[in-house]
Amino acid sequence: MNDQTRTGGISNGLDAKVLHAISYVFNGAIALVCLIPFVMVVSASFSSEDAISKTGFGLLPKDFSLEAYSTVFAEPMIIVRAYAVTVLLTLCGTLIALFLQTMTAYVLSRKDFAWRNGFSFFFYFTTLFNGGLVPYYLLMTQYLHLKNNYLALLLPLLFSVYNLLIMKSYIMAIPDSLIYAAKIDGCGEMRTLFSVVFPMLKPALATVGLFIALAYWNDWYSAMLYISNDKMYPLQYFLYNKVNNIEAYKKILESHAGSGVAAAINMPTQTLKMALTVVVTGPIILLYPLVQKYYVQGITIGAVKG
Amino acid sequence: MNKFLRKLNKNKIFLIMLAPAVVYALLFSYLPMAGIVLAFKKYTYAGGIFGSAWNGLKNFEFFFRSGKALLVSKNTVLYNLAFIILNTLTQMTVAILLVELNGKYFKKIAQSLMFLPYFISWVIVSVIAFNMLSNDFGFVNSFLVSMGFEKISFYNNGKYWPVILSIFNVWKSVGYGSVLYLAAIMGIDTEVYDAAAIDGANVFQRIFRVTIPQMAPTMVILLLLSIGGIFRGNFDMFYNLVGNNGILHPATDVIDTFTFRALITNNDFGMSAAVGLFQSVLCFVTVLVANKLVNNYDPDYSLF
Structure with missing residues (x-):
């Protein structure tokens, strides 16, 4: 993106200051709204199933726990x-x-x-x-x-x-x-x-x-x-399938992992969904800031010519 | 004839290079187009697309008699209209305000965060929606309870979904969509702003008198192009957020989800082909009309 401002660069009066304030608040709010749902999914994945079933999902981890991840990786x-x-x-x-x-x-x-x-x-x-x-x-x-x-x-x-x-x-x-x-x-x-x-x-x-x-x-x-x-599912459909049939997924984990892991009935459910989602999303969140500029280019060209 | 052969020979290598894509388009686009005859047939596995018996307009009759035709068409159009209006307003506002800021880091970080939802699949968005809206565990409901209000059963009540789906749609496309408006603003001649400043316009006047009017062509073109797709529902979004939750279907079923269920759940090949043809024809007509309007507005941007 170009760093040069358009109208704001010319004037530094009160009107420009008000506009800047509006811009920071509005864009800051939208940026947060885009980020917070991801924070909540990550937080939920690090919560204990017990806390989630009592008080529901929150912004921060509740009763920090790795049980969801240890269940996911019981059979990596x-x-x-x-x-x-x-x-x-x-x-x-x-x-x-x-x-x-x-x-x-x-x-x-x-x-x-x-x-x-x-x-x-x-x-x-x-x-x-x-x-x-x-x-x-x-x-x-x-x-x-x-x-x-x-x-x-x-x-x-x-x-x-x-x-x-x-x-x-x-x-x-x-x-x-x-x-x-x-x-x-x-x-x-x-x-x-x-x-x-x-x-x-x-x-x-x-x-x-x-x-x-x-x-x-x-x-x-x-x-x-x-x-x-x-066995042939790609990642996203794997996630779709497991989240929508989480009980079946727990049975599979149990049968694979044998005695080393809790019985399906004692495994986390809601936090397991969230941990699975984090594991599936992972690389995209890490990579997208690096490749974003290419998308910006493509979107601009595509809209004009496409 | 000789002339044609000479031309063919001259373009031989081009045709060879084009061949894979041509075969692909014939097989995966043109052959299925011929397959729409199925809309007028009673499909049997033995007969296949071309060997099954004709049954006239029965498939269409069934679709229109079911009372679903009007419902899903109406839902598709109204959802798309809501998405188009809300997306345009949000994306333009983001672009206009973002461009005013001097802070390099804020701009970069804000834009990156807004791009985040664009990169994830709708499957992941559906987990996010569950995290927010689930009756027993959802953040919104735990918040409502903690404030002393009653829970809201989002997944049992269709009336909330036009709002929920619109919010998720805006959320997913704000970063992607604002790029185009940012590019449009960057294309405005700075001299116009200088002239406005000399005439004593304040920043707000400059936004309303210069930026927005100068962005109007981009906005009109993008609006018309999206109107061209107004009969096409976003299957990915509707299917992941609503899925097979029948209680929500009257409020959320669009042509695409209806066709899908008719095919996969009910194996009603004939009727779903008929619905598909109905949709393809509507889409074709709206694209032509939209393109005609773009052409009248500014021939440079028309599709063909």
Whole structure:
């Protein structure tokens, strides 16, 4: 964000001071409202089940306790597996999608491609009209037979016209002369794409790559539709499933952990949900401040061109 | 014909590079479009989409007779209208006020915190909602009890949900949405502000006479674009926050959640395909109308 102020920089009178006060209060309040729910979930996860069932969730931990986490990690493999599915899916999906979308955007941005308007419309039309959920669902399950197949998680997010348009507007900003120079030097189109266009697209690849990665990371919908084998659940659907069937989850923990852990009936319930949520959210909270600036860029370009 | 072949040969490499995306779009977008014929059929597993028998408009009749058609359409539109209005107001106010501040750190930290909800999934938001609103453990209810008030059964009472859903929607998109308005303000020519200052305008007058009018084009474009999607409900949000809680459905069911339940819970392929087609057509028409309006307003921003 730009650090320069607009109207406030000109005047330092009373009006500016009042405005600053309003701004600090309003934006401070909104920022706190965005933060506090997370604090409350973390606090709840460090509370004892006893205290929560007596007085409910609060802003700070009640009767500080690690029992929820020791229950979650009594059988860490269940979570590690969900993490592994999501991490691998996000990595593969992002790389393939990024390559596919960049290559497509490159062709559609080339002015010497004869049918570029026709094909642009061919892709664009899919955002205007679609067949709805049912034909898509039947295609995936009855025709491609992708139930309980990781491809059912990978394919739906592989291509997005919105990202395509963002990528295209980044590529259009590369001077044509560079691409023609590469061709005069004898580069084929693929070679030009890899050795001239890709290196110049680093910020674009970061921005679009992060959009794609976040979509894969947060996806639970495809898993809900196509995955019924709980060993294959990605992280978000794992969380969805366990929070909504917490009693079943406690039974699984009990059966896995054997005598080392309390019987399901004595395990925490509400604090367990919160601890599970913290464990699933963790990396996002730590990483997002680092990648936020790429999103800001992408959002601005996407709104203008998309 | 020869000319076409020569053109084909010249563009050969482009077509090869385009092929994976074209196959993808044909398979996952255009083939399902052909699958909407299912809306006019009685689906059987043996017959599949194209082999099942026709049943005319029965699926539509069933949907409209059920009394749900009007309810879910109305809910979808009204929720979207509320979200559009509240989001626009909040995001513009945040941007206008944030840009006025000199403090670099406050601005950075505030903006980062506002971005936090954007990065998490709706599954996590649903746990947050439970933390706040649950009858037995929710923060709001423990607070009400400690102040000597009665508990409120949020999860048993539909009338609170338009407010709850609107708040969560604003909450999740405030950081993301204000970016666009910040960019619009940054694009305003500083000379306009200097001129206003010389004319003796105070900061409030400058906000109302310069900043807001100059932001208006961005606002109008974004409003029209979101109106284009007014028949599309945010499935992620409604399904995670409300889920299968039938008591809340009259107040919270949107077209997308209705279609989903008809398909997954009731396996009513024909009717849910009919609802899907009904929604796709409405969406298509509203996008065209919205785009026409954008085009009249400023052709540079029109979609096509």
